Amino acid sequence: HSNREMWFQDLFPPNTCPINAKTKTFYGIMFDAGSTGTRIHIYTFVQKSPEILPELEGEIFESVKPGLSAYADQPEKGAESVKRLLDMAIDAVPPHLWKKTPVVLKATAGLRLLSEEKAQALLSEVKEVFEESPFLVPEDSVSIMDGSYEGILAWITVNFLTGQLSGQNQHTVGTLDLGGASTQITFLPRFEETLKESPTDFLTSFEMFNSTYKLYTHSYLGFGLKAARLATLGALNTEDRQMFRSSCLPKQLEAEWHFGGVKYRYGGNKEGETGFKPCYLEVLKVVKGKLHQPDEIRGSSFYAFSYYYDRAADTNLIDYEQGGVLEVRDFERKAKEVCDNMERFSSASPFLCMDLTYITALLKEGFGFRDNTLLQLTKKVNNIETSWTLGATFHLLQSLGITY
Numbered sequence: 001h002s003n004r005e006m007w008f009q010d011l012f013p014p015n016t017c018p019i020n021a022k023t024k025t026f027y028g029i030m031f032d033a034g035s036t037g038t039r040i041h042i043y044t045f046v047q048k049s050p051e052i053l054p055e056l057e058g059e060i061f062e063s064v065k066p067g068l069s070a071y072a073d074q075p076e077k078g079a080e081s082v083k084r085l086l087d088m089a090i091d092a093v094p095p096h097l098w099k100k101t102p103v104v105l106k107a108t109a110g111l112r113l114l115s116e117e118k119a120q121a122l123l124s125e126v127k128e129v130f131e132e133s134p135f136l137v138p139e140d141s142v143s144i145m146d147g148s149y150e151g152i153l154a155w156i157t158v159n160f161l162t163g164q165l166s167g168q169n170q171h172t173v174g175t176l177d178l179g180g181a182s183t184q185i186t187f188l189p190r191f192e193e194t195l196k197e198s199p200t201d202f203l204t205s206f207e208m209f210n211s212t213y214k215l216y217t218h219s220y221l222g223f224g225l226k227a228a229r230l231a232t233l234g235a236l237n238t239e240d241r242q243m244f245r246s247s248c249l250p251k252q253l254e255a256e257w258h259f260g261g262v263k264y265r266y267g268g269n270k271e272g273e274t275g276f277k278p279c280y281l282e283v284l285k286v287v288k289g290k291l292h293q294p295d296e297i298r299g300s301s302f303y304a305f306s307y308y309y310d311r312a313a314d315t316n317l318i319d320y321e322q323g324g325v326l327e328v329r330d331f332e333r334k335a336k337e338v339c340d341n342m343e344r345f346s347s348a349s350p351f352l353c354m355d356l357t358y359i360t361a362l363l364k365e366g367f368g369f370r371d372n373t374l375l376q377l378t379k380k381v382n383n384i385e386t387s388w389t390l391g392a393t394f395h396l397l398q399s400l401g402i403t404y
């Protein structure tokens with residue numbers, strides 16, 4: 001819509017070009033209501049002309065625990081946790097831009113797993129908090145996000161931040177996100193076979209920055225790290241409140257754990273086996289045959305974040321600040337080390353062995369990656385969080401006509 005302003009562009013040297021004086025600065029506020037926490041991302045963008053992608057100037061990021069789903073029976077308290085984060089945006093965005101700055105919350109797997117009624121109560125309390133704020137509240141500003149968008153938008157984020165969405169010669173990278181309750185895999189298929197052999201609902205066309213991307217993506221609900229703990233313990237979908245035991249936990253352990261508003265009792269195999277081998281067999285039951293395995297990913301490398309990153313950092317496989325490159329087999333090696341020496345790691349989370357073993361099984365037996373598949377573990381690129389929230393903000397600004 002700004003093409004009319006372009007005629008004079010060639011007449012002026014770039015630094016005196018009037019269009020530069022028209023550089024747009026804008027903000028976007030995106031909430032990630034995840035299963036384990038709620039986070040606010042306040043983005044600042046500048047865009048110098050319609051031909052180039054908006055530049056991301058910075059991000060303000062803050063988070064609170066627990067997630068909204070933990071307030072299933074107290075929706076007002078859940079909304080209060082959102083309000084406290086939103087107050088940060090009042091300070092971060094200049095007052096004259098409040099009315100033009102959209103605020104949106106998207107909930108993921110935690111709310112997907114609640115009853116419709118409880119989820120809606122939470123969402124409408126949050127909507128009220130938004131309506132009372134000075135920001136722009138678009139239609140559908142508070143919702144549960146479809147799982148396929150979660151993967152696509154994270155893919156957009158990572159590929160935007162690594163510069164793969166601008167210019168020619170785009171070498172996009174696939175992404176792996178491991179949340180608390182669900183996990184996503186997304187990549188741009190290069191092989192005709194992948195397009196032919198994938199279930200149709202795993203393939204989605206998505207338009208962004210004037211390009212159309214046909215992506216392979218799927219969100220596996222119940223395969224996030226914390227949901228997988230419950231599945232391994234056999235505690236999913238059961239009303240039974242017994243003690244759940246596993247060979248992946250320290251022998252003498254007996255404890256309680258809260259997830260999604262439910263209390264679970266769990267412990268080690270007092271008399272029976274413990275260690276990597278029996279643990280791997282337990283975890284295998286959770287993943288084996290449950291996931292689609294596209295052939296073409298076996299040899300390619302992926303960006304991995306969220307709990308892949310956290311557990312790799314917890315065990316010094318990568319530096320907590322820098323991230324790093326790993327092979328799938330590094331997770332297996334670390335799982336063996338932890339599971340076969342649980343006393344040595346007892347000061348860490350009692351679930352460390354189970355988590356690392358699950359990650360190993362998910363990658364190898366779930367998705368079908370090779371032992372030597374490379375994983376680029378990343379938390380931030382150029383100081384911006386690798387989260388679907390950036391992709392979602394681009395999508396939002398585009399739909400509101402705020403970006404070109």
Ligand SMILES: Nc1nc2c(ncn2[C@@H]2O[C@H](COP(=O)(O)OP(=O)(O)O)[C@@H](O)[C@H]2O)c(=O)[nH]1
Pocket residue numbers: 032033034035036037039067108109110178179180181182183224305306307308310378379380385386387
């Ligand atoms: N890199 C990155 N990781 C995040 C961000 N927000 C949450 N996470 C990670 O996401 C994981 C928790 O998943 P969560 O979003 O609560 O569960 P989900 O609803 O199943 O996706 C943890 O490993 C967090 O560290 C973020 O902004 N950047």
Ligand SMILES: [Ca+2]
Pocket residue numbers: 034035108179180306
């Ligand atoms: Ca998440």
